[in-house]
Amino acid sequence: MLVVLAISIGPFLWQLSTSLKGPAENIYPSPPSFVPHDPTLANYAEVARIIPVWDYALNSLKVAAANVLTNCVGASLAGYALARLRFRGRTAAGLVFVAALLVPLESIIIAQFTTMRDLGLNNTLVAVVLPGSVGALNVLLMRNAFRALPYEVEEAAVVDGANVWQRFRRIALPSVKGTLAVVAIFAFMGAWDDFLWPLIVLSDPDHFTLTVGLNFLHGTFADKPRVVAAGTVIAVAPLIVMFACLQRYFFRGVGEGAVKG
Amino acid sequence: MSVRTHRAASPWLFLLPGLAVVAAFVLYPFLSTVQHAFTDARTLTPGVWVGLRNFQEMLHDPQFWTALRNSLLYVVVVVPCTVLLPLLVALLVEKPLKGVVFFRAAFYTPVVASVVVVALIWVWMLDDRGLLNSMLEMVGAGPVSFLGDAGLVLLCAMALTVWKGLGYYMIIYLAALAQVPRELHEAAAVDGAGPVRRFVTVTVPAVRSTMVLVGALSSVAAFKVFSEVYLLAGPTGGPAGEDSTLVMLVQRSGTGLSGRVGYASALSLVIFCIALLLMLLVLRADRKEKTE
Numbered sequence: 001m002l003v004v005l006a007i008s009i010g011p012f013l014w015q016l017s018t019s020l021k022g023p024a025e026n027i028y029p030s031p032p033s034f035v036p037h038d039p040t041l042a043n044y045a046e047v048a049r050i051i052p053v054w055d056y057a058l059n060s061l062k063v064a065a066a067n068v069l070t071n072c073v074g075a076s077l078a079g080y081a082l083a084r085l086r087f088r089g090r091t092a093a094g095l096v097f098v099a100a101l102l103v104p105l106e107s108i109i110i111a112q113f114t115t116m117r118d119l120g121l122n123n124t125l126v127a128v129v130l131p132g133s134v135g136a137l138n139v140l141l142m143r144n145a146f147r148a149l150p151y152e153v154e155e156a157a158v159v160d161g162a163n164v165w166q167r168f169r170r171i172a173l174p175s176v177k178g179t180l181a182v183v184a185i186f187a188f189m190g191a192w193d194d195f196l197w198p199l200i201v202l203s204d205p206d207h208f209t210l211t212v213g214l215n216f217l218h219g220t221f222a223d224k225p226r227v228v229a230a231g232t233v234i235a236v237a238p239l240i241v242m243f244a245c246l247q248r249y250f251f252r253g254v255g256e257g258a259v260k261g
Numbered sequence: 262m263s264v265r266t267h268r269a270a271s272p273w274l275f276l277l278p279g280l281a282v283v284a285a286f287v288l289y290p291f292l293s294t295v296q297h298a299f300t301d302a303r304t305l306t307p308g309v310w311v312g313l314r315n316f317q318e319m320l321h322d323p324q325f326w327t328a329l330r331n332s333l334l335y336v337v338v339v340v341p342c343t344v345l346l347p348l349l350v351a352l353l354v355e356k357p358l359k360g361v362v363f364f365r366a367a368f369y370t371p372v373v374a375s376v377v378v379v380a381l382i383w384v385w386m387l388d389d390r391g392l393l394n395s396m397l398e399m400v401g402a403g404p405v406s407f408l409g410d411a412g413l414v415l416l417c418a419m420a421l422t423v424w425k426g427l428g429y430y431m432i433i434y435l436a437a438l439a440q441v442p443r444e445l446h447e448a449a450a451v452d453g454a455g456p457v458r459r460f461v462t463v464t465v466p467a468v469r470s471t472m473v474l475v476g477a478l479s480s481v482a483a484f485k486v487f488s489e490v491y492l493l494a495g496p497t498g499g500p501a502g503e504d505s506t507l508v509m510l511v512q513r514s515g516t517g518l519s520g521r522v523g524y525a526s527a528l529s530l531v532i533f534c535i536a537l538l539l540m541l542l543v544l545r546a547d548r549k550e551k552t553e
Contacts, residue, residue, distance in 0.1 A: 004350055007424070009367050011382045012374070014392060018385070070278070078279030087272040096280060100287040104536050106485045106508045107529040110515040110522055111290035111297065114304075131286040134279045164271045193375035195488045196508070200516055211377040215492065229385065232378045243373045247366045251432070 012236065018229040043230035047217070050227065053234055055206075056213035059125060060192055063209060066129045067191035068184050074134030075183055076176070079142025080168050084154070094143075100136035106196070113200055127201045128209065132190060138183045145179035146172055181249050192239060210235045294533075297526035304520040315527035324502055325528070328510045331490075335419060335506065336483045336539065342423045343479040344472050347430035352464070354431070355438050365435075369428035376425065380492035383421050384408065387493075408493065411503040418489040418504075425489075426482075430475050437471035438464070473547040480539045485532065487512065507532050 047053050081087075082094050105112075112131055113122070121127040149172060157167050173180075195211045202208055208216070217231050243250070298315060302308025319325045354365050371379060386392040387407035394405060407413050441464065449459045465472075487508040494504040497513070505513075507528060515525025 004353065005364060005367055009370050011379075011386060012370060015382045015385070070282075074278040074282065077275040081272045081275035085272040085275070090272070093276055093280065096283060096288070100283045102537065102540075103287055103291050104481065104485050104533060105287075106487060106511070107533040107536070108287065108290040108294050110511060110520075110525045110529060111294040112286060113516065114293070114297075114522060115286065115290055130282070133286075134282040136283055136287070139279050164275075168275075189373060193377075195375070195377050196512065200512065211375050214377050214381065228381060232381050236374045236378045239373045239375075240370060243369070244366060247369070248362070251362075251365065 012240075015229050015232055018226060043226045044234070047227050047230045047234065051213055051217055051231075053210070053213065053231060056208050056210045057234065057238075059207060060210040063125055063128050063198075064188045064191040066125075067132060068187045070129070070133035071135055071138050071187040072180060072184055075138035075142045076173060076180060077168075078134070078139045079144075080146050080172055082139070082143045083146035084149075084167075084172065085164065097136040097139045101140070105131070109197065109200060112197075116201060123202055123204050123207060125207060128194075128198050129191070131197065132187075132194070135187070135190075138187070141179055141183060142176065145176040149175050178249070181246070185243075185246060185250055188242070189239065291533075294526045294529050297523050298530045299527075300523045302522040302526075304517065304522060308523050311523070315524050316531075318524065319527060319531070324505065324510060327503060328505045328507045331415060331504060332484050332486065332507045334415070335422075335486050336480050338416075338419050339422050339483040340476055340480045343426050343430055343483075344476050346423065347427050347475070348434050348464075348468065348472070350427060351431045351434035351438055352460070355435065365431075368431055371425045372428040374425075376488040377492060379425055380421065380489060383417065384493060387417055411494075414494045415490070415504050418486070418493045421489050421493065422483065422486060426479065430479070433475060434468060434471060437468045441467040470547065473543060477540050477543040480543060481536045484536055484539055 078097070082090065082097075116122050116127045116130075119127075121130070153171055154167050157171055162170070193211065194209075195215070198209045198212050199215070202212060205213075205216070214228075214231050214235055217228055297308070299310055299312060300308035301311045301314070350368060354361050354368065388394070393407070397405060405413070407417050445463045445467070446459055449463050454462060485508055486506050490504055490506050491509055491512075497505070511525045511528045511532070514521050514528070
């Protein structure tokens with residue numbers, strides 16, 4: 001277990017230690033040493049001087065927050081309709097989402113790019129958010145979650161005269177919080193970590209997200225490993241902190257979904 | 262709006278955001294990919310119908326064959342590892358011991374981190390003077406130029422993919438393992454089966470359908486690999502594009518001001534078909550086993 005632990009988080013710790021090592025310290029010691037002798041935060045200041053890393057982080061944050069919001073709203077609305085409402089065309093609508101799931105995003109990325117250009121949105125953060133704003137997988141996850149709820153409660157609400165919207169908001173939605181949390185976490189991680197799509201759609205450095213900006217840093221300043229290390233720590237730390245805080249909820253939610261699925 | 266029409270319309274109002282996004286950014290681009298694949302469109306010019314010419318060109322394009330070989334190689338190496346290793350890790354953290362929660366979360370860390378960050382860290386570890394080489398030196402082995410050799414870079418990218426996916430697939434296995442009845446293990450233990458035997462006779466059959474699912478997911482994912490290779494081998498895929506994968510080829514040929522949208526779309530279509538084929542093959546193999 002400790003071996004797996006070392007393999008899975010060792011590289012991150014090493015990066016953290018490198019980012020804290022001062023310029024005088026040998027970063028290629030043999031044997032490798034993890035504890036910096038002369039800890040310093042100068043590398044973080046340096047990374048911010050070379051690239052607007054905080055702006056990039058803000059861009060990433062905007063994109064990720066928007067993605068969480070649109071996915072939670074869009075997927076729960078659509079999932080609810082698919083699971084609980086009866087109407088003509090329901091099967092067809094469900095199939096649309098399944099079909100969308102089968103299309104690998106990588107294989108339509110050029111067409112997405114031209115679609116964005118036709119809409120005049122290229123090189124904007126909106127373009128980064130839109131394609132993933134309601135993930136088909138999230139819709140299906142929410143559908144499964146809603147489906148597992150007992151009908152009786154909603155029937156009682158119908159008798160009381162509650163309309164669709166009220167039933168959705170007051171009864172169904174509060175019961176699927178676990179799955180909603182999973183959707184939110186996945187949406188955040190997906191947006192924060194995405195690389196290929198922002199790389200393609202963004203050309204103006206002002207709009208770079210953190211991943212694209214870091215790649216730039218890596219390409220240009222590969223000879224300053226301490227600085228690159230500091231950049232990676234900035235990119236990964238918020239996610240690890242967020243995940244550490246939410247992980248109980250996350251693992252429970254994933255378990256729920258799997259059992260119901 | 263009368264109550265009746267409101268009722269009939271409301272499901273569609275609920276579906277509207279989802280359907281609109283999926284239609285505009287998945288289905289429409291897919292259809293236009295299919296259409297573009299038969300034209301000579303470029304980034305700024307619409308292009309005319311050229312029939313199968315893009316596909317014919319592909320057959321004579323050495324870059325295409327290299328990329329196809331690399332992508333398939335990726336599947337062949339990565340998939341068996343992602344089917345087995347995460348299962349073993351899941352078995353390690355399955356038992357409700359104290360502190361196991363910490364290990365689960367720790368093993369999940371690489372999944373949380375962006376692939377760019379992870380790749381940067383790996384580049385740094387695999388560097389000629391990096392962590393791995395200084396460890397090798399300690400045991401007296403000479404420095405290995407992990408990132409200087411086309412074959413080794415690809416191998417490193419594969420290791421990176423397996424490593425990054427470990428936690429993700431571990432979760433899927435954990436959910437499946439939770440449903441294996443404890444009695445089965447106890448019965449096997451009473452019959453004198455050791456841990457290895459119990460793994461083969463009890464655990465594997467019980468989670469077999471999950472293994473197929475993981476196999477299908479990871480084979481499609483491995484086939485579409487982009488970021489890992491792009492970041493380790495560089496945008497051009499190493500010297501002479503030797504480490505290029507299919508998605509890298511799409512990105513390289515289809516973007517930029519003179520991007521060949523038509524040719525890139527044809528490549529995309531090939532990716533789509535092979536990905537679908539891989540998925541069907543895995544699912545088919547599963548069905549066959551079930552009926553036997």
